[in-house]
Amino acid sequence: MSATLRIKGERLQQRIAQLADVGAIDGGGCARLALSDEDKAGRDLVCDWMRELGLSLTVDAIGNVVGTRAGRVPGAAVMTGSHIDTVRTGGRYDGNLGVLAGLEVIASLNDAGIETERPLAVAFFTNEEGARFAPDMMGSLVFTGELALDEALQTQGIDGSTVAENLARIGYAGTAPTPAAAPHAFVELHVEQGPVLDREGTEIGVVESVQGISWTEIEILGTSNHAGTTPMSLRRDAGWAAGSIISFVRELAQEFGGDQVATVGRIEFFPNLVNVVPNRAVLTVDLRNTDEALLQRAESRLAAHLDALRDAEKVDINTRKLARFAPVPFAPEMTDRIERHALAQGLSTRRMPSGAGHDAQMMAPVCPTAMIFVPSVDGISHNVREYTHPQHIEAGANVLLAVLCELAGATLPAGEPA
Amino acid sequence: MSATLRIKGERLQQRIAQLADVGAIDGGGCARLALSDEDKAGRDLVCDWMRELGLSLTVDAIGNVVGTRAGRVPGAAVMTGSHIDTVRTGGRYDGNLGVLAGLEVIASLNDAGIETERPLAVAFFTNEEGARFAPDMMGSLVFTGELALDEALQTQGIDGSTVAENLARIGYAGTAPTPAAAPHAFVELHVEQGPVLDREGTEIGVVESVQGISWTEIEILGTSNHAGTTPMSLRRDAGWAAGSIISFVRELAQEFGGDQVATVGRIEFFPNLVNVVPNRAVLTVDLRNTDEALLQRAESRLAAHLDALRDAEKVDINTRKLARFAPVPFAPEMTDRIERHALAQGLSTRRMPSGAGHDAQMMAPVCPTAMIFVPSVDGISHNVREYTHPQHIEAGANVLLAVLCELAGATLPAGEPA
CATH class of the missing domain: 3.40.630.10 (Zn peptidases)
Incomplete structure (x- = not known):
C-alpha cells in the first residue's frame, strides 16, 4: 500500500x-x-x-x-x-x-x-x-x-x-x-x-x-436530633459519617496514586433540614483502577473505613453494589x-x-x-x-x-x- | 404560703x-x-x-x-x-x-x-x-x-x-x-x-x-467531570469540598468543646449522578455556642477553611447567612x-x-x-x-x-x- x-x-x-x-x-x-x-x-x-x-x-x-x-x-x-x-x-x-x-x-x-x-x-x-x-x-x-x-x-x-x-x-x-x-x-x-x-x-x-469499575451505594442510618440541643458526644450523625466517607475516598485515591480515581457523585440527607442532625444519608462511591488487585484493595479499605465508622459513630451502614467490572x-x-x-x-x-x-x-x-x-x-x-x-x-x-x-x-x- | x-x-x-x-x-x-x-x-x-x-x-x-x-x-x-x-x-x-x-x-x-x-x-x-x-x-x-x-x-x-x-x-x-x-x-x-x-x-x-445561633448556607462551584476519565489532580470537585466542610465542622466542635455544637443538616449535589464529579454543592452549617466570642471564633475558623478550599481545589464558594442570633x-x-x-x-x-x-x-x-x-x-x-x-x-x-x-x-x- x-x-x-x-x-x-x-x-x-x-x-x-x-x-x-x-x-x-x-x-x-x-x-x-x-x-x-x-x-x-x-x-x-x-x-x-x-x-x-x-x-x-x-x-x-x-x-x-x-x-x-x-x-x-x-x-x-x-x-x-x-x-x-x-x-x-x-x-x-x-x-x-x-x-x-x-x-x-x-x-x-x-x-x-x-x-x-x-x-x-x-x-x-x-x-x-x-x-x-x-x-x-x-x-x-x-x-x-x-x-x-x-x-x-x-x-x-x-x-x-x-x-x-x-x-x-x-x-x-x-x-x-x-x-x-x-x-x-x-x-x-x-x-x-x-x-x-x-x-x-x-x-x-x-x-x-x-479501568475496572466498582460502584457502591452506601446507606447510613443514625438518629435524627435537634442540632442545637444534642451534645456532639450523644450524636449518631449519618451526615457526618457521609462526609467522612467523602474525605476518606479522596485520601485513598491520593495515597494509591497511579490510575486510581475515586468519586462521590451522589448524596442525599434525610430529613435534609438545616437544624436537624440527619438520621439517614445515602451516597455513592465510584472507584476505578486499571489494576484489579489495587481495585480490590481500594474496596477493602473502603469497607474497613465503614467498619470504623460503625464503631465510632454507632451508626448502621448498609452497602449495595451498583456495578462491578474488572479492568480489561x-x-x-x-x-x-x-x-x-x-x-x-x-x-x-x-x-x-x-x-x-x-x-x-x-x-x-x-x-x-x-x-x-x-x-x-x-x-x-x-x-x-x-x-x-x-x-x-x-x-x-x-x-x-x-x-x-x-x-x-x-x-x-x-x-x-x- | x-x-x-x-x-x-x-x-x-x-x-x-x-x-x-x-x-x-x-x-x-x-x-x-x-x-x-x-x-x-x-x-x-x-x-x-x-x-x-x-x-x-x-x-x-x-x-x-x-x-x-x-x-x-x-x-x-x-x-x-x-x-x-x-x-x-x-x-x-x-x-x-x-x-x-x-x-x-x-x-x-x-x-x-x-x-x-x-x-x-x-x-x-x-x-x-x-x-x-x-x-x-x-x-x-x-x-x-x-x-x-x-x-x-x-x-x-x-x-x-x-x-x-x-x-x-x-x-x-x-x-x-x-x-x-x-x-x-x-x-x-x-x-x-x-x-x-x-x-x-x-x-x-x-x-x-x-445558645447563639449562626446558620450559613454554602454554595460550592466546581467543574462537572467524568468520574472515570478525569485524573484526581485535574478535578475541581464541589462534592469533595462539601465533604471536607462536614469533616471540618465536626473537628472544630470537638476542638472547642464545652457547649459548642456544629451540624451539617442539609446538602445537595448537582448533577447528583454516581459517575459525574459534582460541579455544584449546596450545604448548610449550623454553629451554636453560649459564648458570643467563641461563636464568632467558630465562624472565623469556618471562613478560613473555605478560603483554604478555594485555594486547594480551585473552587468558587459563596456563602449566605440564613440566621444569626447572639447568645442570650x-x-x-x-x-x-x-x-x-x-x-x-x-x-x-x-x-x-x-x-x-x-x-x-x-x-x-x-x-x-x-x-x-x-x-x-x-x-x-x-x-x-x-x-x-x-x-x-x-x-x-x-x-x-x-x-x-x-x-x-x-x-x-x-x-x-x-
Whole structure:
C-alpha cells in the first residue's frame, strides 16, 4: 500500500455534521436515545452510507449492524466501529466518530482501489450509552455472548417499553445470529472524554486497558436530633459519617496514586433540614483502577473505613453494589501496532487507560482488541459542548486506516507504485 | 404560703391530653400550625380555660393572648407562658406544657385561696415554631418590640397567605398594644428537647442562657467531570469540598468543646449522578455556642477553611447567612431562684444552656427572665414520639409554682396556718 494513503478529513467532517443533524439539540449536540425515532433515523442514514460504500449489511437480533467489505480470502473480518446512540444531552463525537471514521477508511480504500486479504467490517452496536435501557454496552454484550439475548430483549426502559418492542417498532430486529463469530481483530477510535490528551497537547492516546469499575451505594442510618440541643458526644450523625466517607475516598485515591480515581457523585440527607442532625444519608462511591488487585484493595479499605465508622459513630451502614467490572487489558500487539503507526505518521502519543466503558472492552475477550483516543477539548463529554479539533479527528482516522490496513493485509491494485 | 402547696399533676395531664386532641395526628402528636384552623381551636380551648380560672384576657394585634390574675397591688405582672402552635409533626409537650403548667399554677392558687401582691399572668405567644411563617418566635418578637408589627402582619406563609389575613380569619387580631409593657419577670417551663437530662437522670434543668445561633448556607462551584476519565489532580470537585466542610465542622466542635455544637443538616449535589464529579454543592452549617466570642471564633475558623478550599481545589464558594442570633444570658437572680426552689423540693438539678430558641429569649432583654427544663425521653422533639414522664412534668410545674409565688409575693388567706 502507498505510504501516503490518507483519509479525507473534509468528507469525514461532513458525515459527522450530517449525522449530528439527526436528533440535533441546542448548542450543537444530539439526543438520539437508543432505539428511539431519532436513533432509527440515525441508523437509516448510516446504513444508506454503508450500502453506498458497497458494504454488505447484517443486522442481528439485538439490532447491532455490521457492514462488511469482502477480502480476497473469506474468513473472520478485521472489525472497527463503535455506537451511534447518545445520552439525552450528548455531543456529536462520542461513539459516532468511531463508526464514521470506519466508513471513511472504507471510502479511502475504495477511492484508491485497494483490496485487503481479510474482510474489513464497520459495526455500530445497540445501546452503548445505557441512558434509556440498562445495562450500557448492551449490543456488544450480546454480540460477544456476555449477556443473554432474551434478557436483553426483555429489558424495560425508562419509559416502561421493552428493547424488543422498540427494535420491532424501528425495524432493527434482525436475524444475524448472536453471539456472533469472533472478528479477527477489533480496533475502536473514540474521543477521550477526559482532559488528559488536551491538557498535555498529545495527539493520539494509545489505550492499553479499560479501568475496572466498582460502584457502591452506601446507606447510613443514625438518629435524627435537634442540632442545637444534642451534645456532639450523644450524636449518631449519618451526615457526618457521609462526609467522612467523602474525605476518606479522596485520601485513598491520593495515597494509591497511579490510575486510581475515586468519586462521590451522589448524596442525599434525610430529613435534609438545616437544624436537624440527619438520621439517614445515602451516597455513592465510584472507584476505578486499571489494576484489579489495587481495585480490590481500594474496596477493602473502603469497607474497613465503614467498619470504623460503625464503631465510632454507632451508626448502621448498609452497602449495595451498583456495578462491578474488572479492568480489561487490551492486547499488547495491538497497542504496539497503534503506537508504531501513530509515531510513523509523526504524531505524539501517550499510553493511557480508558476511564469510561466502551464496546471495545466487550470485544477484548474474544479477539485482539485495542482503542485509539483523540483529545476532547477540556475533557467535556456527555454534553453539547463536547468538541474535538478537526486535525485531531483526521489524525485519529489516519492511524485507524493504517492499523486496519496492516491487520487486514492491504494490497495495492496491480500497476500502482509501492 | 404553705410549704406543702403543690399543683395537681393529674389535672395538668388532663389539660395536656385535651389540648393534644385538637389537631391530633397519628402516634399521639399534634399538627397545629400557627394561625391554622387547628391553632384557632386550640386557642379557643385555652382561652375558655383561662376564663374559667377567672383570668382577664387581652389579645394584641399579633394574636398573643395574656390571661391575668389580679394582685393586691396594681403594676407589672409576673408572667409565665410559652406557645401552643406546633410543627406539622409536633409532640404534645413542646410549648403547650409551659402554658398549661401556668394555668395549673393559677388553679392551685385559686384552690388554696392564695392572693399575690403582684398580678400573675399566663401568656401564649403567636407562631413560636416558625413552621408556617418566618421568623419563628414572631409573637414574642412583636411583644417586646424586636420586630415591627406591620412587618410581622405582612409575612407570607408557606401557603402564600399573610399573617394578617389569618389572624382576621380566626378572630385573633386583637387590640392590646405592642410592644407591650414589660412584665415584672418572666419564667418559662419547657421540655428540654434534647437528651442531656434524660441521659443523666436529672429532674430539673436550670437554664442559664440560650445558645447563639449562626446558620450559613454554602454554595460550592466546581467543574462537572467524568468520574472515570478525569485524573484526581485535574478535578475541581464541589462534592469533595462539601465533604471536607462536614469533616471540618465536626473537628472544630470537638476542638472547642464545652457547649459548642456544629451540624451539617442539609446538602445537595448537582448533577447528583454516581459517575459525574459534582460541579455544584449546596450545604448548610449550623454553629451554636453560649459564648458570643467563641461563636464568632467558630465562624472565623469556618471562613478560613473555605478560603483554604478555594485555594486547594480551585473552587468558587459563596456563602449566605440564613440566621444569626447572639447568645442570650438569663438573669442570675432568676436562675439562682429556680435552682434554690428545685433543691428545696428535693429535686436533682443541672445548670445548662438551651440549644433551641424559646420565647423566653425575647423577654430576657426587657425583664428578669429564666427557664426551667424537664427531661425529654431520648431527647426526641418535633416528633410525635416526644415524651416527658408525668412525674417530671409535675416536678417542673411545682418548681414553677414556687418561683412564681415568690416573685409575685404570695400571701396565705387570713386564718390559714403558715
